[in-house]
């Protein structure tokens with residue numbers, strides 16, 4: 001009823017059922033008597049897919065006809081999670097499906113559970129791209145996503161004897177959400193050499209010749225907007241041998257194995273997502289992935305532009321391309337190559353078009369995450385692109401020289417080519433030079449990039465080129481879908497579900513903060529969500545937790561800068577404190593469950609050690625009869641989007657405790673607060689803006705400030721470095737072997753004690769422990785706690801990805817919504 005315009009949906013539950021039965025009996029070739037939950041999921045997904053594809057077609061026709069400017073969002077990661085629940089909710093027919101499935105003998109929750117997550121991403125950056133797609137469609141903005149169709153997404157994490165074990169994530173077994181477009185292919189060139197010819201006018205043209213070809217095949221995924229007919233497209237490229245099945249000549253000449261090997265080599269390009277997050281590991285295959293995807297996408301975009309037969313100068317009026325980090329930076333070079341080498345434009349005209357087309361989003365200041373590729377690798381793989389990069393750099397450095405004469409150090413600092421051994425191409429600098437806007441993802445982060453890593457570029461291009469767009473999250477998935485009961489309760493106070501389209505409308509619930517019935521239902525919903533998580537913990541980790549305990553959650557990729565080690569050291573401190581108490585004293589303590597989750601990059605030794613320590617502490621603490629319910633420690637295996645949908649609504653407090661200045665934004669912080677959890681955090685990333693919005697009484701901030709980090713690190717290295725005494729006791733306990741073999745955890749201790757404590761774990765430890773004590777104290781006053789939660793939720797409107805996308809649309813892309821005619 002809340003959906004004014006019914007998307008070309010099912011007439012009613014009978015119409016839905018008819019479709020499901022038809023798909024079971026025809027598409028799946030099964031009988032209804034032999035229809036298990038997976039078959040029911042498949043048929044249900046196919047039935048909804050049919051709805052989406054009709055709207056998808058109409059949207060594309062409408063957008064083509066309107067001939068308006070489109071945004072193309074280039075991202076190597078789209079962490080989509082499950083699609084069925086989202087499609088049902090966005091179309092507004094989950095109730096219809098629920099009733100229909102019930103008649104067929106299924107519970108809708110069980111059917112939704114059958115779907116494999118689409119996990120084509122590592123963490124924050126990939127999930128942000130997925131939230132953006134949801135907002136773009138919901139706001140009726142003409143936009144496509146472009147990515148890679150990995151055969152294997154992020155690995156599945158198993159915990160065996162306390163250690164992380166990686167298992168391949170083969171997710172394409174049955175994927176009803178993609179449409180192969182075998183007619184949409186692009187052949188992509190690699191290697192080879194460059195020849196030059198001179199035309200009659202005397203102008204030389206470069207020709208990239210030889211090498212090998214790999215074919216890109218398009219797979220389209222429909223992206224439904226919420227409560228609108230707009231259904232945008234996510235196009236993912238899959239690689240295969242350009243020669244078709246295999247090389248017939250080789251085959252006929254008896255070289256069967258090598259013809260199959262060629263095919264497999266081509267398919268390797270889109271085989272697997274690199275599982276590093278915030279770390280640049282420069283492998284040739286990664287650069288191949290980047291070029292393959294960027295070249296196929298640009299060919300597609302240019303082909304679409306050419307159909308309208310406009311002048312090239314109009315390209316930036318028709319096309320905006322956003323670079324999700326530096327991973328697609330080659331697009332800048334590729335567009336310049338297309339315009340100059342293939343279309344014959346003059347360099348300067350082409351470059352104007354390029355710069356006006358691209359925008360670049362930076363997601364990190366960590367030096368180890370800034371992408372660099374060796375000149376030698378470029379020369380080998382993409383010889384023409386290397387020449388173009390050198391030319392871009394030459395012209396850029398000439399303009400710098402004119403503006404800042406005789407500053408050779410400046411030239412060396414900003415050069416796209418780092419004059420190191422070996423020489424490296426600095427992708428972030430190339431992205432800045434080739435874009436008209438560069439943005440960070442939270443205010444502090446955007447300030448930091450302007451004053452540190454990109455400082456020189458601010459002097460060169462002026463401050464206006466650099467801007468901030470604070471991240472956001474989609475309230476559809478992260479409130480309505482993950483926490484339907486809270487969404488329904490909020491709707492009773494807002495008077496409608498309009499807050500899902502305009503999240504600032506949440507502020508209406510603040511009027512009900514003292515409403516007894518509202519508060520009671522609020523508390524009941526939180527408890528129910530915790531009961532659900534407790535059940536999951538029991539089933540997956542085998543640990544029994546009391547749902548009335550304080551649930552303390554830290555779920556995110558495991559990284560030293562995110563400081564899960566600070567958290568687990570704090571847990572050990574709590575354990576020691578409880579152990580030292582008399583039984584009477586213990587009875588007065590507040591029971592707490594410390595919940596961890598997250599994947600470590602497979603080659604990240606320290607991150608794996610952290611996981612092992614968490615599990616080892618769990619074994620000891622969870623089985624200590626002195627402790628009982630007062631403290632439980634749980635590591636949840638295989639954290640992913642669909643598990644986040646269970647975990648996020650169930651937290652009382654969540655931890656966002658990065659070393660100040662290192663977490664660009666964070667987005668789970670927003671998800672937790674939106675779901676009525678409070679947060680403990682450092683003054684970092686979006687925590688700062690969350691504090692500004694919800695008020696400093698509603699957040700537990702601690703620790704040193706970003707501006708002091710440099711001095712503290714300096715003092716560690718050059719002054720005397722004393723470890724916090726409480727932390728020293730924690731270390732001593734670990735070293736006594738209380739949690740198993742001491743050498744297993746020695747790396748984590750020496751990093752803090754002997755190797756300069758780069759992440760300031762010791763500096764922040766005392767403040768962290770004190771603040772956790774404040775959390776306990778605050779939680780004891782449940783009335784006040786609930787007030788804080790409701791107040792916080794009511795003030796979270798700013799963090800919708802709709803707000804964020806509107807800022808990009810206005811300030812960077814210059815695109816407008818395409819209004820959708822409403823059916824009678």
Ligand code: 26Q
Nearest residue numbers: 124125277278280281363441663664665666667
């Ligand atoms: C680079 C080169 C080679 C291989 C892998 C990579 C690579 C892959 C993924 C580098 C970085 C990433 C992912 C980064 C990421 O997720 N960053 C997060 O982005 C979020 C959305 O803006 C922010 O909220 C987080 O603060 C930031 O850490």
